Amino acid sequence: MYSIYEKIREQIETVVKDAILRSISKGLLPEIELPPIMMEKPREEAFGDFSTNIAMQMAKQARKAPGQIAQIIIDRMKTDGTFVVRVEAAGPGFINFYLNNEWLYETLDLIDEKKEDYGRVNIGNGKKVMVEFVSANPTGPLHMGNARGGALGDCIASVLEKSGYSVTREFYVNDAGNQMEKFGASLEARYLQKIYGEDKIPFPEDGYMGEDIIDHVTEYISEHGDELAQKSSEERRKDLVEYALPKNLKRIKDGLARYGIHYDVWFRESTLYSGEIEETMNILKERGFVTEKDGALWLNGEKAGLERDEVLIRQNGLPTYMAADIAYHRNKFVKRGFDKVINLWGADHHGHVARMKAAMDAIGVDSSRLEIIIFQLVRLFKNGEIAKMSKRTGRAISLDDLLDEVGVDAARFFFNLKTSGSHLDFDMDLAVEQSNNNPVFYVQYAYARICSLLRKLAEDNIVVPDAKAVFKELLSKPEEIKLIKRLAEYPEEVSLAAQTLEPSRLTRYVMDVASDFHSFYNACRVKGEEENLMYARLLLVNCTKIVIKNVLDLIGINAPEKM
């Protein structure tokens, strides 16, 4: 068992199902096909600990009023040997269950037993899943979009790991194709401008405007001089790219490492050019998905279910980004055998989603195995004003800048505070504020407070007891009960975060844990209480510590023992 919810769900399902079957056999309900019995937590505490809407689900088929059905079921319900102490029909036909506190005390046993594994669930069954994220162009520094995608992707990967999937984190390095051409052309232009003067050499219209390009050539010249001016353009670009690309990649790698992100695989686009793109194009040809026109090779839109045709191989013989990407995804699924692939793309790439999915079906890979998460872009706020970031204008606020200003914890926390679909305004002033306005501090403070309490008790040789040896039934104050209920939700939260691919719910969850803890702390003393009560509370405090730590570890945020 990994979760008390699991146990309660089983109990309620069994009890309800048995009651329904008994009712049917007595002719009180018609013989119908049973809908799945859903257990939910009522919004209001007054509606019991858990409820089910099964009576309403059955109403149509059974041709009876939901309230009536609920009562029939309840009258035949046998709850011996379960947590359930009272059942009632309420509202439009809900069946509400009231539990004794035993399930809460078992929660503490479970947390104490599992410790850092509390919250681990198994919905993945070891399935191989890849999360590909950030995959920033190695033509410049990481920007805010990468920062959000990075925090999100890394946490999604962590949540899936906790949920029983075998996870690979991957970064796709676009070290080939058109943008490398543009990168080379941009470097070359800046190089020649340095030597002959800015007004003498035009900068390519679609070149990379960033300061970093200039920095590269400045460094290059100081290390290697200006003899490249004499060489051919082709050679010049090649040398400059070979100089700058590894530097950019290292910077990206270091920046992400600082951000707490470590990849299993850095996959280079260039490796696809020695056969795999061609192979993939041949498969598309064989399956009849391509047409040739105007000297180019196209993906047939009509056949693939797209609005229009898409170029795969240009007139000049070079594959498009899309051709490489199809080959890349074929590599993920076919060559490397991932059951499921999750890609994180910024909103500016959403147009590519339908095309990639269609392309997967076209090469014979079920496109439902490819999940693409589109996250909305970020607006950075500082001093109440929008702080612009743009790789093109050269006035970019990079990931490094952000981390310098707000730190890793705040960045990761804030980027995981909202659902990926929501537009995100990042308030840099709030992120560094050391007050209760700042949710990062709020949560970390709760943890530090717990650690401090434990230290104080340890000074008097009072240590956390074994859960089994504690009189847990002494925990009965509203603040204690509320906190334990919250802790009991954790595995469920992990499971939901994995299913919806929304780690933001864990960030919000840990804020709730912190809040419930602070309330408990203000209402209940530990040190100095009667011994049995003190140990019971001490156990609860330590369980809270375990849960907060587990969540913070999961989302990659520091849990400070002192603040």
Added chain:
RNA sequence: GCGCCCGUAGCUCAGCAGGAUAGAGCACAAGUUUCCUAAACUUGGUGUCGCACGUUCGAAUCGUGUCGGGCGUACCA
């Protein structure tokens, strides 16, 4: 024009495999510390769920239309 995302309290957002009086945090106001970290807690009001139709016993949640904001619509990536 077409496509995708978003529109819920003054602000930032949850809720959206339809279900019980729509929730948090912030802001604002008043209180709480001889006591384990007051970076904390307690109490207080707020909503045409963008708008309009439709499906349903029941819609913030599903469908259609519409308005507003963002993004996309290249032989760019």
